Amino acid sequence: VAYLALPEAYDPVLWGKKGDANGKNCLWHVNWLMQRDNRRRHIATYYGALYTRLQCIRYSGHLPLELKQVADQETSGLPRGSDKNWTVNRCVVTSRPRGNKDKWRISRMVFRHFADHGKMSGVKRAMW
Structure with a gap:
């Protein structure tokens, strides 16, 4: 399964440094927890449909084991926050x-x- 790479704006390393000329971390939300949750929401929205499809393949009882293993490998290749349940x-x-x-x-x-x-x-x- 081919999927798009995560946009640069959602990269955890660059998330707090956008828009600051000095390279210092910028807080765009009330606190860092809110900023992290917002980033997770963007990632979950971006990869949500693909993640849901792969989970359906993984837990289907009618598909062959080889296909389930491929879906498992593809799921492990997605970013960790691509599950919508990670949002708060x-x-x-x-x-x-x-x-x-x-x-x-x-x-x-x-x-x-x-x-x-x-x-x-x-x-x-x-x-x-």
Whole structure:
């Protein structure tokens, strides 16, 4: 199976050095964990379809063993983050990994703060 090489922008070595003339690391997100998760999301999006196809071949019960072994070798040749399960749903404001509202991609505390101060369209506190 032939697949495209990873674009230079997603290379882990160059990820933090883009756009800085001095070669220092640049933090483009709230913290490094969020930046790493964003890079993993790009890699998973880029290789996701191929990775899913190879996994289906590997775990199929009807295909010959030789084909499964070839798919296993091809999967090992893909970047480590090509599986979508490596991504972590983080809050885009605070980078908190737990207690997130998936629809808005923010944590529950930030959601409550924005809703209380009228900064979220169509959302208000429940009153009964």
